[in-house]
Structure formats: structure tokens, C-alpha cells
Amino acid sequence: VAVGGNNSAVLSNVIEELVRFRTKVRHYALALPEAAGAAPMEGAAGADGPKPEEKEKRKQLMQERKPLLEACDSLRRDLAAVGIHIK
Numbered sequence: 034v035a036v037g038g039n040n041s042a043v044l045s046n047v048i049e050e051l052v053r054f055r056t057k058v059r060h061y062a063l064a065l066p067e068a069a070g071a072a073p074m075e076g077a078a079g080a081d082g083p084k085p086e087e088k089e090k091r092k093q094l095m096q097e098r099k100p101l102l103e104a105c106d107s108l109r110r111d112l113a114a115v116g117i118h119i120k
Contacts, residue, residue, distance in 0.1 A: 051112070052119055055105050062101040065091055 083091070109119050 048112075048117055051108065055108055055119070058101055059105050062098040062105070065094065 112119060
């Protein structure tokens with residue numbers, strides 16, 4: 034409940050904060066940490082791409098962060114249901 038002031042402006046600020054929060058959570062959930070060592074440069078000897086253990090670690094990390102992405106999608110759907118669309 035907003036005390037005094039323009040409720041429309043307050044609602045707009047709340048929506049902006051929700052969108053910023055959702056964006057930060059999505060960026061975190063989608064970010065992949067760099068390998069412990071320096072990643073080989075493209076075209077360098079032995080630069081055959083990620084090793085199988087690195088791929089598995091990334092896959093596991095994304096699986097662990099899946100609930101965060103689902104929560105972001107849920108927030109977006111819930112806001113859309115009340116006429117607020119995040120693009």
C-alpha cells in the first residue's frame with residue numbers, strides 16, 4: 034500500500050524493480066563460469082572445444098539453476114495475466 038503520492042507512479046516503479054530483478058536472476062542462471070584454467074584460444078593447439086567433463090559440469094550447473102529460470106518464466110506469466118507484459 035502506497036502512502037500518498039501518485040499510485041500510478043508507484044506501480045510503475047514496482048514493475049521496473051520486478052523487471053530488473055528478473056533480468057538479474059536470468060543472467061545469473063544462464064551464466065556459465067569460466068574453466069579453472071585459461072580457456073584455449075580459437076585456433077590454438079589442442080583447442081578442440083570443451084572437454085567432456087566440462088560439458089557435464091555445465092549441464093549439471095544448468096540443471097541446478099533451472100528452477101530460477103522457471104521462476105522467472107512464472108513471474109512473467111503471472112504479470113501478463115494482469116496486463117503487464119515483459120518483452
